[in-house]
Amino acid sequence: MADELQRWFSERVRTDLGIELNDIQLDQYETYYRLLVEWNEKMNLTGITERGAVYEKHFYDSLTLGALPEAISARSMADIGAGAGFPSIPFKIAFPQLVVTIVDSLAKRIRFLQTVVDALQLGNVTLVHGRAEDIGRLGEHRDRYDLVTARAVARLAGLNELCLPFVKVEGHFIAMKGSDNAAELEESAKSMRLLNAKLRYTRELKLPLEQSERQLIIIRKLEKTAKEYPRKAGIPLKQPLI
Ligand code: SAM
Numbered sequence: 592m593a594d595e596l597q598r599w600f601s602e603r604v605r606t607d608l609g610i611e612l613n614d615i616q617l618d619q620y621e622t623y624y625r626l627l628v629e630w631n632e633k634m635n636l637t638g639i640t641e642r643g644a645v646y647e648k649h650f651y652d653s654l655t656l657g658a659l660p661e662a663i664s665a666r667s668m669a670d671i672g673a674g675a676g677f678p679s680i681p682f683k684i685a686f687p688q689l690v691v692t693i694v695d696s697l698a699k700r701i702r703f704l705q706t707v708v709d710a711l712q713l714g715n716v717t718l719v720h721g722r723a724e725d726i727g728r729l730g731e732h733r734d735r736y737d738l739v740t741a742r743a744v745a746r747l748a749g750l751n752e753l754c755l756p757f758v759k760v761e762g763h764f765i766a767m768k769g770s771d772n773a774a775e776l777e778e779s780a781k782s783m784r785l786l787n788a789k790l791r792y793t794r795e796l797k798l799p800l801e802q803s804e805r806q807l808i809i810i811r812k813l814e815k816t817a818k819e820y821p822r823k824a825g826i827p828l829k830q831p832l833i
Contacts, residue, residue, distance in 0.1 A: 593617050600646050603799050608657040610685050619684045619711045620650055626710060627675060630703050636675040647800055652767075653678030654685055655796050656740065661763040661809055665738035666690060669757045671723045672744035676704055678767060679740065683713055690715045692732065696722045724824040727756035727816075734759050734815050742767035745828050747775045747808065751782040752820055752827035758812040764788065770795075770804030782832040787814040 593601065597617045604610045612620075624645050630636055639648050656662040656678055669692045670679030676693070683691050693716065695701055701720040708716045719726055726732050739757045741750050747766055754764045768775075776790065783790060794807040821827050 596643055596646060597621065600651065603651060604654050604657070604685070607799065608654055610654060610657045612685060616684050616687075619713075620646070620681070622710055623676070623680060623684070623707055624650075626703075626707055630706070634699050634703070636700070636703060643800075647798055649675075649677055650681045652798060652805065653681035653742070655805060655807065656682055656765060656767070657685060658796065659765065659794060659807060659809065661791075662738055662740075662765060665736075665762075667736045668692070668738040668740065669694065669732065669736040669754075671739060671741045671750075671754050671757065672696070673704070674700055674743075676707060678742050680704070680707060680711075680713075682740075683716060684711065687713075692717045692719060692736070694719045694721060694723055694726050694732075696720070722824045723753040723757075724821040724827060727753065727821050732757055737762045739764045740767065746831065747772065747779040748782045748831035748833045749828040751779055751786050751788065751810070752822070752832060755786040755788050755810070755812055756816040756821055758788075760812055760815055762812055763791075764810045764812065766808040766810070768806045768808060770806055772806055772808065776808070778831075778833045783810065785832050786812075786816060786820055788812045 601612045628640050667690045671694050673679050673693045679691050698720050701718050704718050736757050739754045741754050758764050788810050791809045791811050796805045
């Protein structure tokens with residue numbers, strides 16, 4: 592039986608984002624929450640552990656992708672620097688048919704995610720331990736995904752180089768950010784051009800309780816990534832294309 596928080600969560604994502612969740616999916620979010628808090632005692636996964644805050648700032652926040660047609664029409668998704676699984680695991684729970692690849696450079700976070708994927712019995716999730724700069728050069732991942740996401744990983748100019756190589760031509764990279772990214776957007780113009788991509792639009796949202804602002808930045812890939820990108824591991828974030 593869903594409790595008050597689960598009913599609130601289910602109602603908000605339905606009315607705000609148009610996402611319908613059934614009891615099995617609500618159970619999956621709850622199991623994910625429990626594993627997150629349990630594992631967080633042994634390793635650093637998140638600073639947010641209060642149950643309501645996890646539902647709002649991690650689960651709801653990840654599901655804001657559901658407000659975008661580019662995200663809900665995707666069949667394949669790569670989440671770069673997913674950490675404890677955000678946004679891809681909450682999104683996959685809501686859209687179980689999605690084929691998901693998660694890339695993170697920290698092995699212990701990938702181990703945590705394997706436990707989550709097994710416990711939630713999520714099919715079609717591939718977990719890759721490595722740096723995006725290296726994985727994005729492999730044929731099986733390059734120019735492949737309808738949707739690529741990154742939340743709280745780096746500034747946009749650097750992120751473009753980490754993420755756009757994974758996107759298929761005419762697919763989208765969606766960067767999930769806090770508010771006021773005008774300077775970041777401006778400094779990312781060169782990286783978009785060099786990586787054959789174009790800013791399509793931004794979407795502003797607020798978290799339902801905290802009312803903190805969020806911005807989704809939607810970038811379309813126009814052509815395949817040139818062979819010089821991404822540069823060697825470490826360079827894109829140290830010396831962004833600005
Ligand atoms: N996306 C998650 C979220 O919103 O909670 C995690 C954000 S955490 C601040 C950044 C994550 O990106 C870390 O788990 C880190 O290991 C990963 N990361 C940083 N640089 C990376 C790279 N070059 N390739 C792959 N993962 C990377």
